[in-house]
Amino acid sequence: xxxxxQWPATLVQPVGSPLSLECTVxxxxxxxxxxxxxxxxRGLQLLFYSVGIGQISSxxxxxxxxxxxxxxxxxxxSKKLLLSDSGFYLCAWTPGANVLTFGAGSRLTVL
Amino acid sequence: AQSVTQLGSHVSVSEGALVLLxxxxxxxxxxxxxxxxQYPNQGLQLLLKxxxxxxxxxxxxxxxxxxxxxxxxxxxxKPSAHMSDAAEYFCAVSDKRRxxxxxxxxxxxxxxxxxxxP
Numbered sequence: 001x002x003x004x005x006q007w008p009a010t011l012v013q014p015v016g017s018p019l020s021l022e023c024t025v026x027x028x029x030x031x032x033x034x035x036x037x038x039x040x041x042r043g044l045q046l047l048f049y050s051v052g053i054g055q056i057s058s059x060x061x062x063x064x065x066x067x068x069x070x071x072x073x074x075x076x077x078s079k080k081l082l083l084s085d086s087g088f089y090l091c092a093w094t095p096g097a098n099v100l101t102f103g104a105g106s107r108l109t110v111l
Numbered sequence: 112a113q114s115v116t117q118l119g120s121h122v123s124v125s126e127g128a129l130v131l132l133x134x135x136x137x138x139x140x141x142x143x144x145x146x147x148x149q150y151p152n153q154g155l156q157l158l159l160k161x162x163x164x165x166x167x168x169x170x171x172x173x174x175x176x177x178x179x180x181x182x183x184x185x186x187x188x189k190p191s192a193h194m195s196d197a198a199e200y201f202c203a204v205s206d207k208r209r210x211x212x213x214x215x216x217x218x219x220x221x222x223x224x225x226x227x228x229p
Contacts, residue, residue: 006154041120042200043221044155090154098143098162098205098217102154 006091007104013110019064019088021106023091026072033065033074033094034100038088050074060071086110113138113206114182117220125228130174130189134202137183143184143205147177149222158200161185166177173198197227 003026013019025031035047040069046059050065058068062084067075091103118133122198134139134140143162158172166178172195185202199222206216 003121032123041221046147075173092154099145099157099160100155100217102156104154107152 002101004091004093004101007105008106009104009108010107013081013108015083015110016080019076019081019085021076021089021091022109023074023103024072025053025093028072028093028095030071031095033068033076034092035076036090036092038090039086044090047111048076074077075083080102081110083110113142113218114206115202115218115220117202117223119223120155120221121226122223123226123228124192126194127191128191130187130192130196130223130225132187132200132202134185134220136185136202136204137185138204138206140206144176144178145203145205145217146166146174146185146187147203148198149201149203155201158187180193192227194227197225199224
């Protein structure tokens with residue numbers, strides 16, 4: 001069966017520090033992968049999606065970047081965090097038909 | 112452009128009462144529609160979806176939703192609320208034409224927090 005893993009689960013970082021959140025999917029090949037951010041009262045915002053290795057599409061301009069170095073690995077990064085980067089980050093993949101399967105999320109607090 | 116409006120950021124019902132969470136959408140093409148549930152500090156889980164066919168869709172945990180094209184609505188209901196239903200609920204719409212089978216064309220509402228009172 002397919003599973004999706006995200007880590008770390010929680011992270012507290014100072015402003016200006018780097019960030020790396022990792023997501024991996026097991027039990028499938030060539031999945032479409034997604035990074036969403038959830039901020040309080042603002043719903044889910046799609047940040048990046050990837051349809052294959054090295055292929056990244058960005059939905060909104062921001063302080064973050066994404067990479068897909070392997071078929072089932074998706075990484076969210078920042079060189080210098082801002083206070084506004086705080087939030088709950090969700091990785092997801094789709095087996096098709098527009099249905100998303102989400103990871104457990106990574107809660108980032110920037111101080 | 113598509114959009115989703117969830118009426119009420121918080122809805123409170125008594126245990127055993129009817130649950131009704133409202134969702135209205137706008138889409139230039141016939142949409143795919145979804146409801147997801149999120150428990151505290153967890154990811155989202157699919158409750159149900161409408162793609163084509165029967166407009167009344169049944170999902171997990173006793174929830175169902177009805178696609179009403181004339182009202183551009185996809186409200187979520189459950190006849191009798193249980194304490195375990197307390198969570199955040201998200202309605203989502205997909206522009207099938209753009210998405211091409213992926214989920215990059217998926218737009219989420221801002222969510223409704225369901226509170227169950229004993």
